[in-house]
Amino acid sequence: MFDSPREPWLRGIAFNPAAPSDVLVRLLDPAAGEAGLLMCEGRDLPDAVIDAALRHPAGVIRRAFARNRYVDPARLAPLASDPSGIVRGWLASGPHPRHHSRSVRPLPDDVLMTLLMAQDGGEDGKVTAKEIVGELDSSRQIPLSFFRSIAGHELPELRIRATWRWESLTPAQRARLLDDPDPAVRAEAQDRNWRLDPGRVEAMLPSFGSRNGFVFGTCALSPALVEQCFTDGTVLPMARNPHVPAHVLARLARHPDAEVRASVAARPDVGPDLVAELREDPDAVVRMHARLHPSPRTWAEYWAIDQVLGHGPDCVCPIGEPFNRSDIDPAVGPSPDWFATCAVSEEPVLRRVAASWPGLSAELAGTLAQDDDEGVRIRLACHHPLAPPHLLLDVFVTRPAHRPHLLALPTFPRTGRAHLIDHPDPEVRALAAADPALPDPPLEDPDATVRLASAGNPNLSPDALEALLADPRTAEGAAANPALTVPRMHALLDHCLNGTATPPGAVQR
Numbered sequence: 001m002f003d004s005p006r007e008p009w010l011r012g013i014a015f016n017p018a019a020p021s022d023v024l025v026r027l028l029d030p031a032a033g034e035a036g037l038l039m040c041e042g043r044d045l046p047d048a049v050i051d052a053a054l055r056h057p058a059g060v061i062r063r064a065f066a067r068n069r070y071v072d073p074a075r076l077a078p079l080a081s082d083p084s085g086i087v088r089g090w091l092a093s094g095p096h097p098r099h100h101s102r103s104v105r106p107l108p109d110d111v112l113m114t115l116l117m118a119q120d121g122g123e124d125g126k127v128t129a130k131e132i133v134g135e136l137d138s139s140r141q142i143p144l145s146f147f148r149s150i151a152g153h154e155l156p157e158l159r160i161r162a163t164w165r166w167e168s169l170t171p172a173q174r175a176r177l178l179d180d181p182d183p184a185v186r187a188e189a190q191d192r193n194w195r196l197d198p199g200r201v202e203a204m205l206p207s208f209g210s211r212n213g214f215v216f217g218t219c220a221l222s223p224a225l226v227e228q229c230f231t232d233g234t235v236l237p238m239a240r241n242p243h244v245p246a247h248v249l250a251r252l253a254r255h256p257d258a259e260v261r262a263s264v265a266a267r268p269d270v271g272p273d274l275v276a277e278l279r280e281d282p283d284a285v286v287r288m289h290a291r292l293h294p295s296p297r298t299w300a301e302y303w304a305i306d307q308v309l310g311h312g313p314d315c316v317c318p319i320g321e322p323f324n325r326s327d328i329d330p331a332v333g334p335s336p337d338w339f340a341t342c343a344v345s346e347e348p349v350l351r352r353v354a355a356s357w358p359g360l361s362a363e364l365a366g367t368l369a370q371d372d373d374e375g376v377r378i379r380l381a382c383h384h385p386l387a388p389p390h391l392l393l394d395v396f397v398t399r400p401a402h403r404p405h406l407l408a409l410p411t412f413p414r415t416g417r418a419h420l421i422d423h424p425d426p427e428v429r430a431l432a433a434a435d436p437a438l439p440d441p442p443l444e445d446p447d448a449t450v451r452l453a454s455a456g457n458p459n460l461s462p463d464a465l466e467a468l469l470a471d472p473r474t475a476e477g478a479a480a481n482p483a484l485t486v487p488r489m490h491a492l493l494d495h496c497l498n499g500t501a502t503p504p505g506a507v508q509r
Contacts, residue, residue, distance in 0.1 A: 005475035006496045010035035012456075012479025013489050014043075021048035023489045028052055028061055031497045040064035041096060050075050059084045059124075069095035073107050080114035085122020085132065088115065092136035102382070102405050103319040106143040112136070116161055137164065143321060144168040156182040166192040196243075198222035213237045239263035242299055250274065258283035265289035266309065268296040288349070295342065295350055300333045308352045313378050314401040340364060348373040355380035362386050381406065389413035397428055426450050433457060443468070452477040459483075 013019055014027050014035045025048065027036040039045075040053055041064040053065040054075075066079045066087055079091045092115055094104055107115075115136050121128040136142065144165055151162040151173040162169065163177060163185075177189035194200040201219040208215055215221075216229055217237030226248055229238045238244055239252045239260045246269075253264045253274050258281075264270060265278040266289040278290035289309075296302040311317065336359060343354035343364040354360055355368045356379045365386045368376050381387045381395040382402055393413050396406050397420065406412055420432040426447035433441050433453040441454035443464075455468040455477030468478035469492075478484070479492065494500045 005470075005472040007033075007035070008472060008476035009469070009479045009492045010496050011038065012476040012481075013484075013492060014039035016480045016482060016484060016489070018482035018484070018486075019489060020486060021046040023486060023493065024049045025052050026490075026493050026497065028056055029497055030058060036061065037064040041067045042070070043068075044070040054078050059087055062087045063090045066091035067094070067096050069105065073105055073111070077108065077111050077114075080111045081118075083123045085120075085124055085127040085129075088118070088122055089127045089132045089135055091115070092132045092139060092141075094139035094141050102316060104140040106146070107141045109146060109149065112142055112146055113158070117155075117157065140318065140320070148173065151177060156180075156185050159185045160188045163188045163192045166195075195219040198225070201225065217241050219243065236260050236263065240267075242269075246271065253278060258286055262286045262289045266292070266296065266302065266306065268298055268302045292347060292349065295338075295345070295347075298334070301338060304334050304357075305349065305353050308349060308356060308379070313375055314399060316401055316405070319383060343368060348376060351376045352379050356383045358384055360384060360386075378402065385411065387411065389416070393417065396431070397423070397425075400425075400427065403427065443474070448473065456481045 010027065010032055011034075013023065014032075015038075016023075024039065024045065026032070027039050028049075029036065037060065040061055045053070045068070050065075050071060053061055056062055062079060062082060062084065063086060066076065066082075067090055068076070076091060079087055082088050082091075091107075091111075116133060118129045118132065121130075121132060147162045147165040147168055148170065150158040151169055153159055153162070159177060159180060159182070162173070166174065166189075169177070174189070174193065177185060178193060180186045180189060194204065195218060198220045199222065201215060202222045202225055205212060205215055205225065213234065214237075216225070216234055217240055219241070220243040221229075221238070221241070226238070226244075229235050230251070235252060235255060236257070236259060238248070239255075240263050244252075249264055249267070249270060252260055253270070255261055255264075261278060261281060261283065262285045265275070265281070265286050270278075270293070275290050275293045278286055281287050281290065292305065296305055307317075307320075334357075339354045339357045339360055342350040343360060345351055345354075351368060351371060351373060352375050354364065355371075355376050360368075365380060365384050366388070368380050369388050369391045371377055371380075377391060378395055378399060381391050382405060389411060390413070392406050392409065392411065393416070396403055396412075415435055415437050417432045417435040418438040420428050421438060421442065423429050423432065426445075426449055429442070429445065429447065430449045430453040432438065433445070433450050434456055436458050438457060439459065441457040441460065443451060443454045445451050445454065451474055455465075455474035458481060460468070460478075460481065460483060462483075465478055465481060465483060468474040479489075
């Protein structure tokens with residue numbers, strides 16, 4: 001009787017970077033089971049495999065491919081009108097969380113339009129069109145630029161969709177929608193505009209219950225609500241509210257709670273007299289916020305700074321759009337010159353802000369890569385496409401929280417890691433074990449992940465590779481080894497999918 005590690009072989013071949021299209025297409029066979037689904041979802045694929053997945057008769061294959069974050073999103077377009085509503089729903093919900101991506105690539109406009117305008121939820125009847133749209137709306141796959149682009153669309157249905165991100169529209173766009181010739185669009189716009197009407201905000205407040213903090217922090221407040229905040233002690237959200245008038249800011253700037261004063265000190269609309277006062281505050285955090293002035297001159301700049309303030313070196317918050325919020329005019333975000341100024345600031349916080357912007361020049365990125373502040377270097381590694389490979393590797397070694405994100409970056413170094421082979425952290429040793437420059441991969445390392453990575457090292461001899469293929473503990477790594485020949489891949493698949501005799505080299509008992 002033959003004994004072979006079938007599932008590890010299939011998984012390994014599915015992620016073998018040297019596997020050609022004719023090998024990968026075979027994994028779309030239902031007999032490949034989970035390996036084929038993981039491949040469709042979890043790696044970049046050649047065009048021939050993409051075409052086969054898109055027209056595959058099995059909905060489970062198309063569903064898995066709908067969540068792929070590695071192929072060009074434009075290639076996913078046919079799935080937006082897939083006969084199966086479940087496939088559409090998976091496309092709308094975005095990549096699976098297991099891929100550890102902190103950033104989500106937006107879907108192309110034509111794909112978004114197709115999903116938003118669908119009249120039904122697919123022929124399988126398992127989901128509704130409304131449910132699919134709900135998945136899309138929460139998926140972070142719709143860029144704010146899309147809502148602005150459809151605010152003047154000829155179709156009223158799309159103009160209604162534009163109101164979903166009311167604060168992201170320009171004031172002119174909001175005014176046009178409030179006066180739209182279509183009554184349904186006008187009604188939707190007026191409903192979305194309630195947050196800017198103090199009277200309506202006050203009337204709606206009881207309906208929010210325990211979520212009143214949202215109202216106090218984002219809405220235009222009537223004088224009565226302002227006083228209620230002070231009376232109830234719920235002033236911290238108000239200290240960050242862009243709609244709070246100047247006289248209220250003065251009261252908040254002298255509040256006994258240092259966190260409230262710090263929030264005021266960070267605002268772009270705080271006057272020079274208050275800034276000077278807050279720079280002398282007894283609390284160091286308040287003084288630091290005040291020191292950042294006059295850098296936050298607009299709300300867009302404020303939010304760019306706010307995304308960095310209070311976030312430690314191991315922060316793994318989602319990475320959003322570079323200019324993703326402005327309550328004044330969202331079409332005008334922080335300028336490249338502003339980020340360049342932040343990059344040379346004496347304040348580490350502002351240099352971290354600059355390092356977080358992917359548009360920063362190569363020269364400034366190179367300078368920040370050597371910054372004395374670790375937070376600057378970490379943010380550059382995680383956010384900037386031109387962060388040098390040695391920095392990505394350094395952050396990988398020193399900050400485990402960022403490892404999944406860094407490994408997914410196309411610029412992460414695939415060589416130059418061999419010097420880490422004796423590192424005490426097995427995850428770091430595993431990274432080094434896969435380096436093609438490593439002459440002797442540690443196949444006997446006490447850690448299983450290191451042994452598996454060693455089995456994938458292309459420096460292994462054919463005989464060593466065969467022995468590793470036969471061992472269930474290392475079979476997956478060996479099957480993923482780019483040194484594995486294409487005929488050998490096909491032979492393994494013949495055995496796994498068609499039940500042929502055990503391929504040469506496999507263990508027989």
